[in-house]
Amino acid sequence: MKKFTAVLFAFAVLTSIITTPSFGAETAAKVEAPGEAALREIVARGNPSEENNINVLVPFSGQWEYTASIWTEPGTEPQKAFGKTTNQMILGDRFLSSTAMGALNISGHETLVNGQGLIGYDNAKKSFSSVWTDTLSTGMVIGNGKYNEKEKTITETGRFTNPINGAEEQFRSEIRVVDADNYERTVYTTGKSGKEAKLMEFKYTKPGFAKAE
Numbered sequence: 592m593k594k595f596t597a598v599l600f601a602f603a604v605l606t607s608i609i610t611t612p613s614f615g616a617e618t619a620a621k622v623e624a625p626g627e628a629a630l631r632e633i634v635a636r637g638n639p640s641e642e643n644n645i646n647v648l649v650p651f652s653g654q655w656e657y658t659a660s661i662w663t664e665p666g667t668e669p670q671k672a673f674g675k676t677t678n679q680m681i682l683g684d685r686f687l688s689s690t691a692m693g694a695l696n697i698s699g700h701e702t703l704v705n706g707q708g709l710i711g712y713d714n715a716k717k718s719f720s721s722v723w724t725d726t727l728s729t730g731m732v733i734g735n736g737k738y739n740e741k742e743k744t745i746t747e748t749g750r751f752t753n754p755i756n757g758a759e760e761q762f763r764s765e766i767r768v769v770d771a772d773n774y775e776r777t778v779y780t781t782g783k784s785g786k787e788a789k790l791m792e793f794k795y796t797k798p799g800f801a802k803a804e
Contacts, residue, residue, distance in 0.1 A: 644712035650689040665788040686711035727754040743768040
């Protein structure tokens, strides 16, 4: 810890000197680097939260198989999708990284879909933040929300470009732990009508779980 703090202090001093206009040695000497208390706050904010990050996200780690239902229009029969997802904690348990590979059946035509995402607990905002990208869109899905311990659910809201109609819409996402071998994710959207409708529903299962039943 002392070594890391010393490195941060040295970096702060070096950065201050480099970015300060050159008005002579006397002016440079007056530049004050962050104090030890400020550096400790930086380190504390940068550490992953045991309660709100590690305990919540680690259960999602591992290899998963998923099936999905996607509604192109409210009240219609959903299109089906399937694939595999690999989730792993990265950057010293600060984020859960997800890589998905699958296929989506749209009107009898199978389309390959690859995606990547990150989710983590932001100590400064005191909430979860996430980003998702995939080959169905050139946009990013960015969400922010809270974890309900009683319901074992992360609920996020945000805005995104709906790949089905190309419109920017509000969304609400729920990621719920079912048990040690299953979890679910449901995404709802709110269009121009102001009414919320279910867009996607994913069910994740650890490989071999269904066969063991």
